Amino acid sequence: MKKTLGIFGLLVFVCAFTAIANPNFVNAYNIQNTIRWTALYGIISIGVAYVIISGGIDLSIGSVVGLVGSMLAWLLAVKDVNVPVALATVVAMSICIGLAHGLLITKLRLQPFVVTLCGLLLYRGLARYVTDDQSLGFGSSFEGLRSLATGALPIGGFSLPVPFLIMIALAIIASILLNFTRFGRHLVALGQNETAAKYSGIRTDGVIIVSYVFCSLLAGLGGILFALDVNSIQPSGLGEFYELYAIAAAVLGGCSLRGGEGSIVGVVIGAAVMRVLYNAINILHIPTHLEFAIIGAVILTGVIVDEVVKRVVAKRRARIDASA
Amino acid sequence: MRKAGIACILMGVVMAGCTKVPETASDTGAPAESDPIQLAFVTNGVDPFWNIATAGVRTAEQEFGVTCEVLMPPKGIVDQKRMIESALSNGIDGLAISPIDAANQVAFINDACKVTKVITQDSDAPDSERLCFVGMDNYKAGREAGKLVKEALPEGGKVMIYVGRLEQLNSQQRRQGVIDELLDRPIPAPDAIQYDPPGGEIVGERYTILGTRTDSFDYAKAKSNAEDTIASVPDIGCMVGLWAYNVPACLAAVKEANKVGKIQLVSFDEDNATLQGIADGAVHGTISQQPYEYGYHSVRILAGLARGDETVLPENDFYEVPIVVVKKDNVEAFRTKLAELRGE
Known part of the structure; x- marks a missing residue:
């Protein structure tokens, strides 16, 4: 908790500064938007936190976001596949990607950097190939499905964006898994010293594979939500560089790139700091090139x-x- | 399902391999046999706009008996350079390029001019040795967009401009056209356009241009830029999107904020969402630059040049493709024509 105090302080400072400089920062509409964007980036950041805690890295997140988003739009809008089948397909695809990463890293002993860097190129290329590099969108159909990303739960005069509720649920599950289960303890032990963890009887391969599956699954979920929210999916561009946003949020939130430490609350706050900064720059009319x-x-x-x-x-x- | 996913991925890889190989083989091998004319049409990015231009390229390929590869660099100037270099090493007979950064690509374009016939399209590089430019007058188009803003906001008001990147000459000219029209400045000579710096407000008598927000081709960023404007400027009067996807992103934000009709939208190009917005009355109008004609005339001119026919070159080295102003009264006819051109 102490580790996240610093980043929380930074968040409070940036919010307070922006709110004083332009009171529009705290109007409900702006807060809802910022919360929604924080949730979308937060979800992919929670995923990468697991991999970073295990001592690994995942550079393919942005491309998984792009592939899943493009495939979902392609299946629904071009191939007329029904919604449950399309969702199941892209979720299964994300799991397969994570599983492939985990297996290559543990069984073939390839470096995570190399495996996921190749993934970054491979999935982006596939997304562009399958869709013929055409921009896709849901038009004005699939309103029900799109409300997963654009919908909001009204609470008094305020509406909580649905992605935020999804992120909170994921953060709670991820926190419990990390802090209160044997798997979480094994993950931290593995990140601190893989050899020691192995000699103390931890099945490190299994833990690593699960962490990569979790990361790709959340990247895929992020891809679904980004695609539904933006509603204009460019296979060559959707999700580009998002792995850096995710990794930055995780590291800002207290995850060590050396592995073995990190907190989910911190990661969510880290993602929020990034989004609030982007928002503040626009709200304060600071030129975008700065x-x-x-x-x-x-x-x-x-x-x-x-x-x-x-x-x-x-x-x-x-x-x-x-x-x- | 898992198996299907893997199979799908593997098939994708295999198919990608199969279809790409013959293409490159014919690029390198074919000229020696029957000497067909090989051209390349290079865009400045990946965008629906370029798909329409591609349709024009395909029609002209048939009509003038040439083949033309359409290259869309996904990641800006570095990718564009790489793609042009490989096209040149394939020994192409002509190159049409939409320079991303005209001022700084002059040397590179001149190098290409030494080995093949080069023309620019969509965005010009006037200082280079390119043979001609196929496109519209972007400054003029900006002024037309400015007129649309005046129609939509006759009483005046606050205006924000959105664009992917400001490095490109066409976005700079469009932006300046909009600003000059709103400030009722006189029309300058083409080489005497004065550019207002992108930071800071530009205050005119009736209209205030609050700023220009860029998004580096990131659609999510484009939408959040619009949302941030709605949040920070409650009395924003009009949003002007300089690139095809900007107004669709603004429109999504305006709809979600329940501000349709309260915030006017003026667009460039002919994205489906923009045209639907015009039909629904949510977008005031758009300036279409007929990308189909860019593709068609680029190939027509290059095919002529490759056969040694200099008469295809336009006067003053500028083939002006007229712009079309699309508003509610002509949007249906425009859409029908567009669908025909796209072969839908």
Whole structure:
């Protein structure tokens, strides 16, 4: 929990700063939008957190988002497949992708970086090939299905976007799995020291495979929601670079790229920081070409402040302990 | 289902391999046998707009007895350069290109001019040695879009502009055309257009241009840009989308905010969602630049040049494809014609 305090502080700071600079930031419409985007990126970030905690990496997330989104639109709008079959197909596809990654990494001992980097290229290429590189969309049909991404649950004067509810449910499940089950303990142990974990009787292969399946499954789910939300799917572009957003959110949220640590709450907050920053730049009418510079600078400053504060606190505590 | 998924993926890989191989083989092997004319038509990205241009390319291929490969770079300028380089190494007889960054691609385009016939289409590179330009006057088109904004908001109001990238000459010219029209500036000579910097508000007598939001071709970003405007500028009067997908993204945001009719939309190009929006009264109008004609005339001119016929070159090296202003009264006729061109 302590680890996520810093990033939470940054989130609060950015929100407060933007709200004071332009009160429109806190109107219900804007908050709903920001929450919806946070949820969409949060879902893929929760997935990659598992892989990062296990000590691995998944670079194929953006392409899985693109492939699943394109395939869903292609099956529904071009091939006239019915909704349950189309959803089942793309979900099965995501699971197969994760399974393939896990098997290649554990049984063939290939490096996760290589496997998922090739995945990044392969799935993007497949998405473009299957759809003939044509932009796809659901038009004004499939309103019911699209409400999964665009719908909202009214609570008083406020509407909670459905993707946010989906993300919360996933975050709770992922948190319980990580913190209160044997699988979660094995995952952390594996991330800290794979050899030690293996010698203490943990079936590390199984844990790694499950973490990659989980990651691709959530990337696929993200792909479904992105496609339904945006409603204009460009096979060559949908999801591009989203793996970096996901990895950044996970690392900001306290996951160590060396593996063995991380918290799901932190990851969700990390995803929120990224989205709030993008939103703030538009709300404050900062020119879009300054976007990356500002996001980079704000996050870096936040991380530096967090680290310095932690060191000062630790030093003071050590001094108190010594004098006591 | 799992098996089906894997089979599907594997089949995809195998089929991709099968269909791609003969294409490249014919590119390298064929000229020696019967010497057919090989051309390349290079776009600036992947977009429905270019699918219509491709239809024009295909018609002209038949009519002028040439083959033309359509290359759509998915990732901007680096991909475009790579694709052109491989087309050139295949020994093509002519190249039509839509430069992504005209000013800085001059040297590269000139290199291509040394080995083959090069023309520009859609977006020009006037400083290069290209033989001619097939396209519309983007500044003029911007002014037409500005007139649509004036019609939609006769009392004046706040306007926000959306575009994928601002590096491209055509987006700069369109943007400036919209701004100059809204500020009632006089029409300058083509080489004397003054560009307002993209940051900061531009305040005119009746219209205020709040800014220009870019999204780097990311559709999700395009939509969230529009949402952020709706949130931060409650009295936004009109959104102008300079690229085909911008207004569909704005329209989705406007619909979700229940602001249809309250926020006017003015578009470029002929995305299905834009045309439907015009028919429904949610979009005021669009400036169509007839991409079909770009494809057709690029191939027509290159085919002539490859056969040594210089008379195909237009006057002043500019073949102007007229723009079409689509509004509610002509949208149905326009859609019917478009469907014919696309072969639907």
